[in-house]
Amino acid sequence: MSTRNWRVGVAGLGTVGAGLLTFLSERPGFAPAGGLVSVSGVSARSRSRPRPFDISGLAWFDDPVALAQSDEVDLFVELIGGSDGPAKAAVEAALKAGKPVVTANKALIAEHGAELAALAEAAGVPLLFEAAVMGGTPAVKMVREAMVGDDVRSISGILNGTCNFILTEMEQGGRAFEDVLAEAQRLGYAEADPTMDVGGFDAAHKITILAALAFNCAPDFAACEVEGVDQVELLDIRMAKDLGYRIKLIASADRSDEGVSVRVHPSLVPLAHPLAQAGGALNALFIEGERLGRIFIQGAGAGAGPTAAAVAADIADVMTQAMRPVFQRPATELAAFTPVDRSRSLVRAYLRLLVKDEPGVIAAVSETLAEAGVSIESFLQKPVEDAEGVPIVLTTHAVSEAVLAQAVERIGGHPAVIQAPRLMRIARI
Amino acid sequence: MSTRNWRVGVAGLGTVGAGLLTFLSERPGFAPAGGLVSVSGVSARSRSRPRPFDISGLAWFDDPVALAQSDEVDLFVELIGGSDGPAKAAVEAALKAGKPVVTANKALIAEHGAELAALAEAAGVPLLFEAAVMGGTPAVKMVREAMVGDDVRSISGILNGTCNFILTEMEQGGRAFEDVLAEAQRLGYAEADPTMDVGGFDAAHKITILAALAFNCAPDFAACEVEGVDQVELLDIRMAKDLGYRIKLIASADRSDEGVSVRVHPSLVPLAHPLAQAGGALNALFIEGERLGRIFIQGAGAGAGPTAAAVAADIADVMTQAMRPVFQRPATELAAFTPVDRSRSLVRAYLRLLVKDEPGVIAAVSETLAEAGVSIESFLQKPVEDAEGVPIVLTTHAVSEAVLAQAVERIGGHPAVIQAPRLMRIARI
Numbered sequence: 017m018s019t020r021n022w023r024v025g026v027a028g029l030g031t032v033g034a035g036l037l038t039f040l041s042e043r044p045g046f047a048p049a050g051g052l053v054s055v056s057g058v059s060a061r062s063r064s065r066p067r068p069f070d071i072s073g074l075a076w077f078d079d080p081v082a083l084a085q086s087d088e089v090d091l092f093v094e095l096i097g098g099s100d101g102p103a104k105a106a107v108e109a110a111l112k113a114g115k116p117v118v119t120a121n122k123a124l125i126a127e128h129g130a131e132l133a134a135l136a137e138a139a140g141v142p143l144l145f146e147a148a149v150m151g152g153t154p155a156v157k158m159v160r161e162a163m164v165g166d167d168v169r170s171i172s173g174i175l176n177g178t179c180n181f182i183l184t185e186m187e188q189g190g191r192a193f194e195d196v197l198a199e200a201q202r203l204g205y206a207e208a209d210p211t212m213d214v215g216g217f218d219a220a221h222k223i224t225i226l227a228a229l230a231f232n233c234a235p236d237f238a239a240c241e242v243e244g245v246d247q248v249e250l251l252d253i254r255m256a257k258d259l260g261y262r263i264k265l266i267a268s269a270d271r272s273d274e275g276v277s278v279r280v281h282p283s284l285v286p287l288a289h290p291l292a293q294a295g296g297a298l299n300a301l302f303i304e305g306e307r308l309g310r311i312f313i314q315g316a317g318a319g320a321g322p323t324a325a326a327v328a329a330d331i332a333d334v335m336t337q338a339m340r341p342v343f344q345r346p347a348t349e350l351a352a353f354t355p356v357d358r359s360r361s362l363v364r365a366y367l368r369l370l371v372k373d374e375p376g377v378i379a380a381v382s383e384t385l386a387e388a389g390v391s392i393e394s395f396l397q398k399p400v401e402d403a404e405g406v407p408i409v410l411t412t413h414a415v416s417e418a419v420l421a422q423a424v425e426r427i428g429g430h431p432a433v434i435q436a437p438r439l440m441r442i443a444r445i
Numbered sequence: 446m447s448t449r450n451w452r453v454g455v456a457g458l459g460t461v462g463a464g465l466l467t468f469l470s471e472r473p474g475f476a477p478a479g480g481l482v483s484v485s486g487v488s489a490r491s492r493s494r495p496r497p498f499d500i501s502g503l504a505w506f507d508d509p510v511a512l513a514q515s516d517e518v519d520l521f522v523e524l525i526g527g528s529d530g531p532a533k534a535a536v537e538a539a540l541k542a543g544k545p546v547v548t549a550n551k552a553l554i555a556e557h558g559a560e561l562a563a564l565a566e567a568a569g570v571p572l573l574f575e576a577a578v579m580g581g582t583p584a585v586k587m588v589r590e591a592m593v594g595d596d597v598r599s600i601s602g603i604l605n606g607t608c609n610f611i612l613t614e615m616e617q618g619g620r621a622f623e624d625v626l627a628e629a630q631r632l633g634y635a636e637a638d639p640t641m642d643v644g645g646f647d648a649a650h651k652i653t654i655l656a657a658l659a660f661n662c663a664p665d666f667a668a669c670e671v672e673g674v675d676q677v678e679l680l681d682i683r684m685a686k687d688l689g690y691r692i693k694l695i696a697s698a699d700r701s702d703e704g705v706s707v708r709v710h711p712s713l714v715p716l717a718h719p720l721a722q723a724g725g726a727l728n729a730l731f732i733e734g735e736r737l738g739r740i741f742i743q744g745a746g747a748g749a750g751p752t753a754a755a756v757a758a759d760i761a762d763v764m765t766q767a768m769r770p771v772f773q774r775p776a777t778e779l780a781a782f783t784p785v786d787r788s789r790s791l792v793r794a795y796l797r798l799l800v801k802d803e804p805g806v807i808a809a810v811s812e813t814l815a816e817a818g819v820s821i822e823s824f825l826q827k828p829v830e831d832a833e834g835v836p837i838v839l840t841t842h843a844v845s846e847a848v849l850a851q852a853v854e855r856i857g858g859h860p861a862v863i864q865a866p867r868l869m870r871i872a873r874i
Contacts, residue, residue: 035736050769050770152738153737154590154740157583157587158583161586162583162586163758164477166757307464308754309750310744312743313742313743314740315738316739324594325734325736326591326594329593336767336768338767339479340761
């Protein structure tokens with residue numbers, strides 16, 4: 017066992033940084049690979065802000081880049097956040113100085129992972145980011161290390177706790193999206209600017225990282241289709257439930273002979289499915305491999321304790337001096353994402369229409385869909401008080417995305433349809 | 446990245462060994478940490494037995510110890526099985542020769558893990574055993590590496606696929622234990638001698654290993670309480686279901702201030718609980734940590750493909766040259782298991798009694814239990830055709846194991862009770 021001690025520099029003292037410093041102060045003998053860990057320096061926006069732990073004995077750096085380059089730092093922990101700016105500059109500086117980096121920054125890895133991996137591998141140091149996906153639940157380790165003896169076919173799951181909390185509260189409390197979001201913001205579960213979460217971008221960063229690990233590709237955030245939960249209405253949650261489904265924000269990545277497909281969508285999940293049963297702020301993920309079959313993993317996706325524990329586990333991994341490619345294959349050999357032509361993908365859809373309350377409308381809608389090549393699987397109409405029109409929902413049999421898109425356009429133009437149709441996919445899980 | 450190539454010696458060419466050789470032949474460029482992997486030598490009981498892969502180009506060893514010591518072998522993979530005999534001798538020989546060892550042998554690690562860890566750490570080489578628990582589902586990596594930044598409170602789950610298959614088939618087909626076991630043996634899901642599986646010993650080996658990893662203890666198989674599924678009757682499965690439970694073989698390990706408790710029991714799990722919903726040959730596990738909260742993991746627990754993928758992942762970990770203690774803490778510093786005094790543990794119980802079909806019997810039973818200090822939570826009596834007596838089942842409120850044991854003894858001696866009471870615990874999960 018190595019008895020080398022490691023001096024850690026921590027940039028960013030928000031929730032996760034505070035959790036890490038608290039953990040290390042509670043575990044002064046933390047020696048997961050022989051040597052000891054100590055924090056030697058910190059950097060944050062404000063030095064004087066009151067904190068629940070003492071930083072007076074630690075070297076202070078106004079500039080995280082200077083911390084990353086300091087001779088007093090053997091291992092740099094980046095907890096600043098953001099895909100560019102000081103976080104990226106500091107991580108680059110640390111890697112160029114030949115220092116291992118641990119980060120919780122999903123945006124940074126999803127958007128600049130390949131170039132950072134190249135820097136790390138050129139310097140011969142690890143770049144680890146367990147805390148970037150599913151907080152303390154080790155999704156990254158699972159895909160990166162445990163699936164190395166397998167070929168991953170698909171990954172799908174719930175990767176954003178804020179959206180899952182909002183959808184759960186909407187269903188259980190019968191409350192509108194805006195109402196639950198405002199409460200989540202008051203409670204600190206959602207940011208003041210909730211776009212990253214509710215717009216689906218946070219989940220998209222995470223599935224981009226997992227897809228890169230699983231499929232030996234350079235992470236390509238721009239190739240991810242993203243749709244958030246901000247357009248999900250309580251009416252859809254209720255109608256879907258009547259049809260036997262729960263609406264979840266599902267992030268998924270699939271590989272086929274044609275290429276890779278990575279996307280985040282609100283999707284209908286059968287009520288009895290484990291992903292439908294993961295409520296509140298939980299995260300949950302299925303990973304399907306050629307040999308391993310389907311592995312399911314579920315746990316807390318965020319929070320100071322879990323995320324700090326993930327950072328601590330990464331620090332331990334650095335201390336073991338393990339060296340392997342950042343994304344399973346050397347950065348110079350990573351394939352580009354080859355997006356599949358999704359127009360040919362088969363999909364089952366949920367469609368909600370608001371139609372005029374007139375005789376013959378349902379027959380007309382059915383006929384229009386049939387003419388467009390879409391076959392209806394189930395159909396539901398419920399009276400809704402005070403509504404302008406009559407909402408009807410239907411699910412389709414499998415149909416290509418191209419045919420579906422044409423059908424939705426056509427039905428949207430029907431004179432009896434008084435609102436743009438609402439389309440969601442039924443999860444293939 | 447290291448470009449060191451690794452020559453692997455594989456002892457044991459049964460299901461898992463065959464899966465590993467097939468995997469490596471399908472992936473000639475398998476280079477998870479830079480260098481390449483090749484199999485240089487093999488050992489098995491019979492050289493001439495027909496196999497679905499070609500071993501003619503590999504060095505053959507009649508004696509696995511000679512293979513472990515061979516100069517042509519850099520990494521020794523032990524897939525022989527058994528806690529002693531050639532498996533143990535060969536692993537010891539490899540470690541003493543300074544060679545990393547990967548094994549799928551749960552009995553070996555559960556019964557001799559601490560001494561083998563001491564050998565490995567003295568030689569400065571890894572000893573890895575991911576495939577020993579949950580096949581390809583990375584339970585060992587999760588507890589050993591991902592939970593290193595946490596303090597594990599408890600682990601509980603389903604760790605034996607054969608027992609889970611049998612219990613699932615009994616319930617779904619309404620069939621007796623012996624009937625399903627015979628079928629499982631015909632299908633190759635159960636061994637000719639099924640004692641290791643149905644007696645609970647296989648699950649006990651696995652939970653012993655996880656408990657050692659989680660609690661920084663030397664594995665102590667003898668300290669594990671073990672009860673198998675061979676006494677579970679179809680009647681209990683039905684009665685439990687009527688009360689809202691499914692019977693599962695639950696392996697669990699808990700740590701408290703008083704010590705550690707490790708056990709395997711058929712237990713009642715609420716029908717809606719994820720462990721109740723893991724059917725067939727699935728394995729499933731909850732790990733609860735102070736910081737990480739509850740993490741759930743589920744997947745295939747056995748089979749050539751998954752288990753070989755786990756062995757391949759361990760080979761990859763060896764190739765990264767990571768060094769950490771085998772059981773999270775150096776073998777010389779591992780604590781002994783301090784078993785808790787279980788007589789004071791609180792438990793909720795399921796009790797089935799066969800009583801005479803006479804007036805006043807139920808009142809008498811209730812009274813006897815009340816006098817013994819056991820409070821009844823629910824009670825069920827169902828007519829059973831052709832039965833000698835009347836079966837009644839009840840569940841209790843929480844009671845100490847000591848009080849429960851006295852009550853069961855007392856009720857068993859009651860003149861109206863015509864068969865030894867059947868006691869099972871309701872899982873605390």
